[in-house]
Amino acid sequence: MEETMPPFPTNVTTHPLLVIDHARIVAGDEEEVDRLWHAATTLGFWYLKNHGVEEEVRRMFEMGRETMALPMEEKMKFEQGDSGMSAGYKAAGANATDENGSPDTVEFINVAKDDALAYPRVVYRTYPRTVNARMETAVRPFVAKSSAVNTTLLRVLGRRLGLPEGALEKRHSDVETSGSEARCIRKPAMSEKAASSAVAIGGHTDFGSLSFLHNRLGGLQVLTPGTDEWQYVKPIPGHAICNLGDAMALFSGGILRSNMHRVVPPPGEQSKFERWSLVFFTRPGNSVPLRALEAESALIAEAVEKADDSEKYRGTWTSSDWFARRIKNQRLRNRTVCDDVPTPNFTSPKCKSFTAGPRDMACESRH
DSSP states (O other): OOOOOOOOOSSSOBOOOOEEEHHHHHTTOHHHHHHHHHHHHHTSEEEEESOSOHHHHHHHHHHHHHHHTSOHHHHGGGBOOSSSOOSEEEOTTSBBSSTTOOBOOOEEEEEEHHHHHHTTSOSSOOOOHHHHHTIIIIIHHHHHHHHHHHHHHHHHHHHHTTOOTTHHHHTTOTTSOBSOEEEEEEEOOOOHHHHTTOOSEEEEOOSSSEEEEEESSOOEEEEOTTSSOEEEOOOOTTOEEEEEOHHHHHHTTTSSOEEOEEEOOOSGGGGGSOEEEEEEEEOOBTTOBOSOOTTTOHHHHHHHHHSTTGGGGSOOOBHHHHHHHHHHHHBGGGTTOOOSSOOEEOSSTTOOEESSSOSEESOGGGO
């Protein structure tokens, strides 16, 4: 089933990422932990090797291909809808990629971590038959291993933040339901000319704590800190790409970085091939308040005290509230619906990263 893909082109600008060895992190190598800390506090992105999830990734891509090949009528029975539910199928064109309402060009299937671990018991929803057929052989193993990888990284970062042992782990516990999920994404092939002006997934920061991404073609871009320049992140065989999300920026009082990124068609000859990617999102438990953990860490307390507006780290929203509103505000059919409840907006082009909390507190349809 594997196609021979053209190489990533050499004539496009790429952003270098640090390579972190997961095996060395597990072994407690302090030099490697230093490198992870540097990546987490500068760009918030890094490559991860020796993570041990390659076979589960292969099986998940097989599940994704089988699911996307289903008739559209069948897939739409499991569509996530406009109410803030993330689990389920999302058709291409359902989400906006910019402030003008340009539709996205990807379809994907999200499987909630809680549904995968509890299967066949339903926590959030049911899934297409192709997902169910591989739930125990592909989805659950991928979710379990990915969650373990992310938990290890969170544990190390928690220690560097001066938090008590287990402080971050308990906020991402399997005991409480959460927005954590696996997502398999398909981007159709297109001509190189058409690809030059298309955006698959618009500029955004991730909602949760830590994302664990696997992709075989280019297309991921990061917004270079301090500039308006988007640069490609080159895929490296056998290496995942990890990045921090808004929750970790909030928990840390802005010490850790949640950087803007987007997905565009693969560059050069790669645009003529379907682009498949797979990601596991670790997000806090639904009831966890998204605010700085300043009472548990002197380092975080100092960072909040020095912030221009320390109150942005002392919000009252919970993880589930934040997540549902972000999902709602992506949907094209929700773009004209505003209310008086402020929404942290990280898809606005005015917000380049989440290093100091929400920059825009307004309904995204106003941008």
